[in-house]
Amino acid sequence: xxxxxxxxxxxxxxxxxxxxxxxxxxxxxxxxxxxxxxxxxxxxxxxxxxxxxxxxxxxxxxxxxxxxxxxxxxxxxxxxxxxxxxxxxxxxxxxxxxxxxxxxxxxxxxxxxxxxxxxxxxxxxxxxxxxxxxxxxxxxxxxxxxxxxxxxxxxxxxxxxxxxxxxxxxxxxxxxxxxxxxxxxxxxxxxxxxxxxxxxxxxxxxxxxxxxxxxxxxxxxxxxxxxxxxxxxxxxxxxxxxxxxxxxxxxxxxxxxxxxxxxxxxxxxxxxxxxxxxxxxxxxxxxxxxxxxxxxxxxxxxxxxxxxxxxxxxxxxxxxxxxxxxxxxxxxxxxxxxxxxxxxxxxxxxxxxxxxxxxxxxxxxxxxxxxxxxxxxxxxxxxxxxxxxxxxxxxxxxxxxxx
Amino acid sequence: xxxxxxxxxxxxxxxxxxxxxxxxxxxxxxxxxxxxxxxxxxxxxxxxxxxxxxxxxxxxxxxxxxxxxxxxxxxxxxxxxxxxxxxxxxxxxxxxxxxxxxxxxxxxxxxxxxxxxxxxxxxxxxxxxxxxxxxxxxxxxxxxxxxxxxxxxxxxxxxxxxxxxxxxxxxxxxxxxxxxxxxxxxxxxxxxxxxxxxxxxxxxxxxxxxxxxxxxxxxxxxxxxxxxxxxxxxxxxxxxxxxxxxxxxxxxxxxxxxxxxxxxxxxxxxxxxxxxxxxxxxxxxxxxxxxxxxxxxxxxxxxxxxxxxxxxxxxxxxxxxxxxxxxxxxxxxxxxxxxxxxxxxxxxxxxxxxxxxxxxxxxxxxxxxxxxxxxxxxxxxxxxxxxxxxxxxxxxxxxxxxx
Numbered sequence: 168x169x170x171x172x173x174x175x176x177x178x179x180x181x182x183x184x185x186x187x188x189x190x191x192x193x194x195x196x197x198x199x200x201x202x203x204x205x206x207x208x209x210x211x212x213x214x215x216x217x218x219x220x221x222x223x224x225x226x227x228x229x230x231x232x233x234x235x236x237x238x239x240x241x242x243x244x245x246x247x248x249x250x251x252x253x254x255x256x257x258x259x260x261x262x263x264x265x266x267x268x269x270x271x272x273x274x275x276x277x278x279x280x281x282x283x284x285x286x287x288x289x290x291x292x293x294x295x296x297x298x299x300x301x302x303x304x305x306x307x308x309x310x311x312x313x314x315x316x317x318x319x320x321x322x323x324x325x326x327x328x329x330x331x332x333x334x335x336x337x338x339x340x341x342x343x344x345x346x347x348x349x350x351x352x353x354x355x356x357x358x359x360x361x362x363x364x365x366x367x368x369x370x371x372x373x374x375x376x377x378x379x380x381x382x383x384x385x386x387x388x389x390x391x392x393x394x395x396x397x398x399x400x401x402x403x404x405x406x407x408x409x410x411x412x413x414x415x416x417x418x419x420x421x422x423x424x425x426x427x428x429x430x431x432x433x434x435x436x437x438x439x440x441x442x443x444x445x446x447x448x449x450x451x452x453x454x455x456x457x458x459x460x461x462x463x464x465x466x467x468x469x470x471x472x473x474x475x476x477x478x479x480x481x482x483x484x485x486x487x488x489x490x491x492x493x494x495x496x497x498x499x500x501x502x503x504x505x506x507x508x509x510x511x512x513x514x515x516x517x518x519x520x521x522x523x524x525x526x527x528x529x530x531x532x533x534x535x536x537x538x539x540x541x542x543x544x545x546x547x548x549x550x551x552x553x554x555x556x557x558x559x560x561x562x563x564x565x566x567x568x569x570x
Numbered sequence: 571x572x573x574x575x576x577x578x579x580x581x582x583x584x585x586x587x588x589x590x591x592x593x594x595x596x597x598x599x600x601x602x603x604x605x606x607x608x609x610x611x612x613x614x615x616x617x618x619x620x621x622x623x624x625x626x627x628x629x630x631x632x633x634x635x636x637x638x639x640x641x642x643x644x645x646x647x648x649x650x651x652x653x654x655x656x657x658x659x660x661x662x663x664x665x666x667x668x669x670x671x672x673x674x675x676x677x678x679x680x681x682x683x684x685x686x687x688x689x690x691x692x693x694x695x696x697x698x699x700x701x702x703x704x705x706x707x708x709x710x711x712x713x714x715x716x717x718x719x720x721x722x723x724x725x726x727x728x729x730x731x732x733x734x735x736x737x738x739x740x741x742x743x744x745x746x747x748x749x750x751x752x753x754x755x756x757x758x759x760x761x762x763x764x765x766x767x768x769x770x771x772x773x774x775x776x777x778x779x780x781x782x783x784x785x786x787x788x789x790x791x792x793x794x795x796x797x798x799x800x801x802x803x804x805x806x807x808x809x810x811x812x813x814x815x816x817x818x819x820x821x822x823x824x825x826x827x828x829x830x831x832x833x834x835x836x837x838x839x840x841x842x843x844x845x846x847x848x849x850x851x852x853x854x855x856x857x858x859x860x861x862x863x864x865x866x867x868x869x870x871x872x873x874x875x876x877x878x879x880x881x882x883x884x885x886x887x888x889x890x891x892x893x894x895x896x897x898x899x900x901x902x903x904x905x906x907x908x909x910x911x912x913x914x915x916x917x918x919x920x921x922x923x924x925x926x927x928x929x930x931x932x933x934x935x936x937x938x939x940x941x942x943x944x945x946x947x948x949x950x951x952x953x954x955x956x957x958x959x960x961x962x963x964x965x966x967x968x969x970x971x972x973x
Contacts, residue, residue, distance in 0.1 A: 271715060271716055272714060272715050272716050277799060298797050299736055300731075300733070300740075300794055300795060300797065303731060303733075303739070303740050304731055304740075304794075304795060306798075306799055306802075307799065307802055308711070308712070308799035308800050308802055309711070309712035309713060309802065309806070310712060311675060311712055311890060312674060312675050312715075313674055313764075313890070313891045313892070313893050313896070314764055314890055314891055316764070322764070322765060322889070323765040323889050325888035325889050326767075326887060326888060326889075327887055327888045328703075328706060328707050328836065330702075330703070330706075333702055336706070336833065337703075337706050337707075337836070339836050339837070339838060361717055361719070361725070361807075361808070362725060362807075362968060364729075364968070364971040365971070366971040366972065367971075367972070388888065391703055391707075392703060392707060392709065393798075393800075394701050394703065395709075395796070395800070396709055396710065396800040396801065397711050397796075397798070397799040397800020397801070398799065398800070399709075399710055399711055399712065400884075400887070400888040400890065403712070403888065403890040404764075404765075404888045404889045404890055405764070405889075430739065433731065433740070433742050433972075434742070434970075434972035435742060435970070435971055435972035437972070480971070481803075482803070484729060484730055484803070484971060485728035485729060485730045485788070485791065485803040485804075485807045486717075486725070486726050486728050486729075486807045486808075487714060487716070487717050487803065487806040488716045488717055489716070490716050493716070565765060565767070565889065567837075567838070568768070568770075568838055568883070568887060569769065569770070569836075569837035569838040
């Protein structure tokens, strides 16, 4: 199915195939509306100058800053333009997609109970799988914004310190345990001034839209570095996102209840409405040397224990300011069954259960040349829409800078 | 002494007392050179258009991007202008200082061995004070860029989940264990493309200049949240920096050897020149209800175990890209003696040794209304220069968002 029907209308930033500078687009079917050109063609009569200026910007940040009433006005008018055939569309396949926003800060949560439990079992045993704080708050950490790349960008296998045997000194070399993490992220809308928390009742006003996120991870670099301050170089070499930002309004028909939360969260984390969304997620591995991709995971965004609204309320409760264009990601979204685990670490259970590929080859972790493609889609009562995909390929490690 | 002699010439961004938009300035004695105005007055004849444009920008990022040859050219010409009295200076006390750069990413290291050891003893005992990885790599984590504020900005005491007794559920409320952390940070110059590490021999080419950093910390929020992904809301409510960026060139006379590194670092962390700098640091506490400030810490940047060059080489060795204007901070700089500890956590040894104030009152951690002022200065062979100060005051907590 085509992921971009009239009910979706995701925003992105692109350059035309023929060249030209970045501008905002909206995907519709197999085409892209050049929004800046539409503004220039006077197709937004009566819109406020701030909205017209935001729609003509080279990134989505100004539009994100305007808030939901402006987003709805733009979305409504764009729908009319498209249905009336008032503007020519560029072929979707021909445009070059860029990051949709300047990402000031990137926060990565750890909001899937199944993922946190699986990792906890592997590293701390069944008895201590979930840390005591996990059921009380959406655990998260600051990620690296500079290395977020748009779908299609290859990246070099990271090198770093590895210490497989901690009775011996560490060694330097390319990561041997390279992994993907299936996540969904959202872009922040207006945000809040420093010192003024966003109450959970108003949290969703600050969700502009959602993207797929592949939080590539080097498990061996991470394992050696992460105590006591958390993940750093094990994650900061690349994080891939899908280029089309699906508006929260488009996902409204797929809103549903998330997992039961027990114990009941503290008052600042109690939301007035269900905050989960039924989004089917998939991960395909197109392994080097194989004839085509194989599906290695089918999960669902609704498995997420902590909702986006709870993440926002928690993130800002200490006064931390969110800004338009900040990206907040879910953490790996694993489901309850092994075929729904969202990382190779879990799928192969730390390499003890390798994936058998059609050729007979195996994968415990990613090999050079492997490509990972994640997809997301929603279906209900005949309505179908999707995210498209986020894809990326592992390139060989670079040279040792010290040699 | 005045911290800004002709040998210093730190860069900052300010608005004039009479109003007007942000522009770059250079501090000299008790005055500020309006660099944009100087460019406009044709005081930079022969400079490349890129340099003239960078010096006329409202932030330092474009200048940072140009690299050391351009910095030296600008610095040399500004020195000539000032010594020749060719441009009027604005009174330093009258201008309003802003953040000197748009900070894309903020990284906080943990590079003082004394600090890491002290914290380790308190939380894990003497035997396990330093984690096994600490002597092998500069441990660091991603900080929050949005909540970095310039000196003089007050901030509200953060609220959040506290769990003083982990056999009971957490409670929500204002932090009771609010602390400062004495740090020095540096702004990144040109930086590197994603996937291309900066070799340590070239690392200092990417240091534009240094500032003082107060990494305010809520110890109780941090303690409950930080496992397993590191500090988050315990730090992200505010981080204060001094407004004047002291160029690395100005600090060259104060370069010195740092602590002996044993074991010898891996090759990618071996620097060709000593990477420490002799910068005396001080912390004054102006406690609410007291008649004036008391000095609670005297430390020195040279105590830092891991150098800035090592931090850059490590940060990028996995391919992570640094961008102009990124801020990398040292972590708390504690010295070997109790009067040189750089945080209240260490000074009061987790509150067991309170600071006695002149009035007879005590401080274990910061109270509402308390002001912390950090200063930094260098002296050698008659040459003296400094950073000025970074100051900030604790305001009372805001209202509970859920009440």
